[in-house]
Amino acid sequence: MHSLQKTSGVVADFYAPADNPFPxxxxxxxxxxxxxxxxxxxxxxxxxxxFDGQVRQMMDNVAAxxxxxxxxMEHLVKCSVFMTDMSRWQDFNRIYVEYFDPRxxxxxxASGANALAIGAQVEIDCIACxxxxxxxxxxx
Numbered sequence: 001m002h003s004l005q006k007t008s009g010v011v012a013d014f015y016a017p018a019d020n021p022f023p024x025x026x027x028x029x030x031x032x033x034x035x036x037x038x039x040x041x042x043x044x045x046x047x048x049x050x051f052d053g054q055v056r057q058m059m060d061n062v063a064a065x066x067x068x069x070x071x072x073m074e075h076l077v078k079c080s081v082f083m084t085d086m087s088r089w090q091d092f093n094r095i096y097v098e099y100f101d102p103r104x105x106x107x108x109x110a111s112g113a114n115a116l117a118i119g120a121q122v123e124i125d126c127i128a129c130x131x132x133x134x135x136x137x138x139x140x
Contacts, residue, residue: 004068015069026065034075034128036065038082040120051088051121055095058124063099071128073099078127081110085121092122 004015004026015027028035039061041047041054048057063073083092089110097105106126116123 002068004065027069029130032130034066034069034071034130036062036126036128038117038123038125039065040117040123042118042120047118047120051085051091052095054121055092058120058122059096059099062124062126066128071130074101074104075128075130076100076106076126077129079106079108080125081108082113082116082123083110083121084113084116086110086112088121 002017002019005018007014007016011030013029014025015029016025022037024037026037039058041057042061043057048054062076066072066075081092081096083089100106113123
């Protein structure tokens with residue numbers, strides 16, 4: 001797990017690894033809101049080949065980014081999901097709900113896509129809220 005470095009801008013704080021290979025921040029904080037970059041099932045060995053594996057790796061990536069910011073999945077308030085095959089919707093939902101308290105699911109939308117980055121079958125981007133108690137734990 002790589003650490004995130006914070007760079008402060010005029011209206012936001014930007015979080016990315018020092019050796020960021022991608023042309024975007026992993027997370028951006030504006031006030032008490034954290035916007036996470038889209039995540040796919042990309043692990044240390046590359047893109048996970050099967051759909052279920054991609055969903056799990058993608059959700060693990062979201063959880064890891066939040067953890068590096070001192071937050072958890074319970075801080076997510078909104079997720080947007082993109083899938084190349086909407087017939088896998090129930091398969092996605094079966095895995096997705098494992099990552100949350102079923103009484104506190106984030107708001108969510110989903111869209112079909114004809115293609116996603118690096119050949120992924122599913123992608124998610126998320127918005128989290130930083131509670132007052134977590135402010136001090138945020139990456140400095």
